[in-house]
Amino acid sequence: MADCLKGYRKIVLLTFPPEVSGNPVVCVIAKKYDISFSILQAQITPRKEGHMTLELCGPEENYKLAMAYLQEQGVRITPAAETISRDDDSCVHCGMCTAMCPNDSLSLDPVTRRVLFDSERCTACGMCTRVCPVKAMHADVDMEQLH
Numbered sequence: 001m002a003d004c005l006k007g008y009r010k011i012v013l014l015t016f017p018p019e020v021s022g023n024p025v026v027c028v029i030a031k032k033y034d035i036s037f038s039i040l041q042a043q044i045t046p047r048k049e050g051h052m053t054l055e056l057c058g059p060e061e062n063y064k065l066a067m068a069y070l071q072e073q074g075v076r077i078t079p080a081a082e083t084i085s086r087d088d089d090s091c092v093h094c095g096m097c098t099a100m101c102p103n104d105s106l107s108l109d110p111v112t113r114r115v116l117f118d119s120e121r122c123t124a125c126g127m128c129t130r131v132c133p134v135k136a137m138h139a140d141v142d143m144e145q146l147h
């Protein structure tokens with residue numbers, strides 16, 4: 001998965017109704033809202049409905065504005081489900097992620113001073129993936145769900 005230097009990254013499936021399929025709405029969000037994108041998959045069905053899976057990257061506020069714009073244009077948006085995992089060999093137990101985690105999925109064991117990751121609690125908000133200095137926290141996207 002590409003690094004997103006602008007901070008916020010999402011993978012979404014966009015479904016374009018036939019009357020919107022030919023419009024350059026993705027180029028509009030790139031220009032107007034400073035969102036960069038990579039097309040992971042694109043197809044047009046026999047009913048002329050368009051489907052496009054995109055990796056989007058940009059400032060979080062702009063991402064929300066861009067999604068609102070797409071919805072106004074009649075585009076249906078399905079965010080990809082993500083799960084978060086940790087590479088235990090890379091983690092140096094610095095504790096940075098525990099400060100960001102909103103629901104204590106990441107916590108410091110007071111006895112061992114090691115950071116524990118409870119994947120059952122994790123809501124995949126992605127905050128830890130942005131702060132980890134050694135990139136031990138990963139977002140894994142379920143692409144199957146989008147097909």
Ligand code: SF4
Pocket residue numbers: 086090091092093094095096097098115131132133134135136137
């Ligand atoms: S920020 Fe990264 S290296 Fe530090 S404790 Fe969390 S997962 Fe481990």
Ligand code: SF4
Pocket residue numbers: 084100101102103104105106121122123124125126127128129
């Ligand atoms: S993705 Fe969010 S909820 Fe899950 S461990 Fe990271 S910071 Fe906590």
